[in-house]
Each structure stands twice: as C-alpha cells, then as structure tokens.
Amino acid sequence: MTKSVQLLEAAGAMLRDALNRRDWEAIGVLDQQCRQAIDEAMDEVPVDEALLRTRMEDLLALYRELVECCRNEQQRIAGELLQLNQAKQGAKVYQLFG
Template identity: 45%
Template sequence: MGAALKRIEETREALVDALAERDWEAIGKLDLACRACVDEVIRETTDDEPELRSNLEELLGVYRQLIETAVGERQAIVDEMSQIQRAKSAAKVYHLFG
C-alpha cells in the first residue's frame, strides 16, 4: 500500500507543478497516471485508512484547483474570441463605408 500512496503523492505534487506552469499536456498525462494509481489503491486492502483519506483529500483539492483554473482559462479564450469577432465586424463595417 505504501508504494501506491507514494505514487499518488508524487503525482499530486507533479500536478501542482504542472498547473503552476499551465502545462496542459503534462496535466493530461499526469491525470491518466493518477487515475491508474487511485484504481490500484482502491483494489488493494488498506491498513492505513487515515493516511489514504488524507492523501485522497489533498488530491481532490488539486483537482478542484485544476477545474477552477481550466474554467478560468476557457472563459478567457471565449472573451478573446468575442473581441476578435467584434473587431472583424467593425472592420467589415469600416470597409463598407470606407
């Protein structure tokens, strides 16, 4: 059990680092690795439930940060695309009357 918990902890720390860098490719790979680790931990019997609970709660916190950041990034892209569309529309009007 210790090895799986250690991998979850290491993956969680790597996710935090990747999030800080906004490295979405690394986050995707780490997410898959994290899912595999969690699946492994769930299949095994646990002798140290408090440590497992703590580790998974910390991981959940990282995923909350990931979701919050991803939603913010997505909204920033939507806002930027809206500005581009407005600029295109303004350019068309300018060319019509210019």
C-alpha cells in the same frame, strides 16, 4: 508508506506543478496517471488507511482547484474570442465604407 500512496503523492505533486505552469498537455497526461494511481490504491489493502485518506483528500482538493482554473481559462478565452469577432466585424464595416 505503500507504493500506491507514494504514487498518489508523486502524481499529485507533478499535477500541481503542471497546473502552476498552466501546462495543459502535461495535465492531460498526469490526469491519466492520477486515475491509475487511484485505481491501484483502491485495489490494494491499505496499511495506513488514515494516510491514504489524507492523500485522496489532497488530490480531491487539487482537482477542485484544477476545475476552477479550467473554468477561468475558458472564460478568458471566450472573452478573447468575443473581442476578436467584434474586431473582425468592425474591420468589415470599415472595408465596406472605407
């Protein structure tokens, strides 16, 4: 296994762990590491092309999962903001008539 394939594997494992913990800061840092590992893998002549393809496909699936998780988190936060704004409006009405 080449160094670039090992880097892809390690970066993917750390990214998955950060995603499971919902550690968005770590995900940002690890995203950069994954991009760098991909660049290195693309520049290197693959010794085992099938293994490299498998690691890239695994990483692609992980990124799809990450995007879906981000969408869900965005929707959750939007719902919380909506509830907060509604509560704020209710408090203003209460103060006005209270």
